[in-house]
Amino acid sequence: MGGKGMTWLLVAALSLFVLSNTVFVVKETERAVMLQFGEVVNPDIKPGLHVKVPFVNNVRKFEARLLTVDSTPERFFTQEKKALIVDSYAKFRVADTAKFYTATNGEEARASALLGQRINDGLRNQVAVRTIQEVVSGQRDQLMEALTEELSEVALEEYGVEVLDVRVKQIDLPPDVSESVYRRMNAEREKEAREHRALGQELAEGIRAAADREVTVLEANAYRDAQLIRGEGDALATNIYAEAFNSNPEFYSFTRSLRAYRESFQNSGDIMLIQPDSDFFRYLKDSEGSQ
Secondary structure, eight states, X not given: OOHHHHHHHHHHHHHHHHHHTTEEEEOTTEEEEEEETTEEEEEEEOSEEEEOOTTTEEEEEEXXXXXXXXXXXXXXXXXXXXXXEEEEEEEEEESOHHHHHHHHTTOHHHHHHHHHHHHHHHHHHHHHTSOHHIIIIITHHHHHHHHHHHHHHHHHHHTSEEEXXXXXXXXXXXXXXXXXXXXXXXXXXXXXXXXXXXXXXHHHHHHHHHHHHHHHHHHHHHHHHHHHHHHXXXXXXXXXXXXXXXXXXXXXXXXHHHHHHHHHTSSTTOOOOOOTTSGGGHHHHOTTOOO
16 A cells, blocks of 8 residues: 555544544433533533544433432331331432532432432431321322422432432331231230130030030930830820729739749759649649639
8 A cells, every 4th residue: 555545544543533523422311511621511412413522521321211310228217216227219310410510420320329328318308297097008109209299309409300209118127126026916916816716715615514404405305205105105004904804804814823933944954843732833733713
């Protein structure tokens, strides 16, 4: 390559370098400021293609979309001097690019740290004037709305950012307080369980006593009815025996003697000591039963 070609190559490279440091693009999702020797000369560059003076002007770009700052959980005290661990986050965006650059040097991490400290200070003030019930459920929405409004004004004035929303993610009791609350709740549940068991045992005793009483009454009634039926049966049997005896006393005596013989001589080894002239052998001696 000759000297002329080398010259043209150097000129093209220098032109490309100058052009790359002259022309810049700002996207729709970005905000930008132009600096001249570190001083802001154009605080709000619109999206599009722009030019600058190389080595004189410098352009700083920032995120124009919503940003999130996630604060670290902090311990706050309520109106009753009870501690709570509150975890929160906020949504913000850059509103004043010049002030944002001046306050944070254009660093999102620094802006998040400053906003996080402001959020914790605001939460501390809001929690301190409310009870634990109001913080947890009763006035939680009002707390976040008041904090958002207050923080947005301060952040816009000091850091050039607009705070759109502050939200409480979680509210917990400190570990030592949680353990104490757990023990108290456990004791209350055990007391309630003992009361329920005692009531159940009392009801069970009453049911068992009523059942035993009912069994006793049923058995007594059944025994009474059985005795009445047995008495009626015995009376009927006696009446039948009496009628049979009256109709034929001799035959009745004969059948009773046969029954007595059968019952007395069931076993071959039975022995009876009776006088021979006893009435027991009356029908054995004479079928007529004569004396």
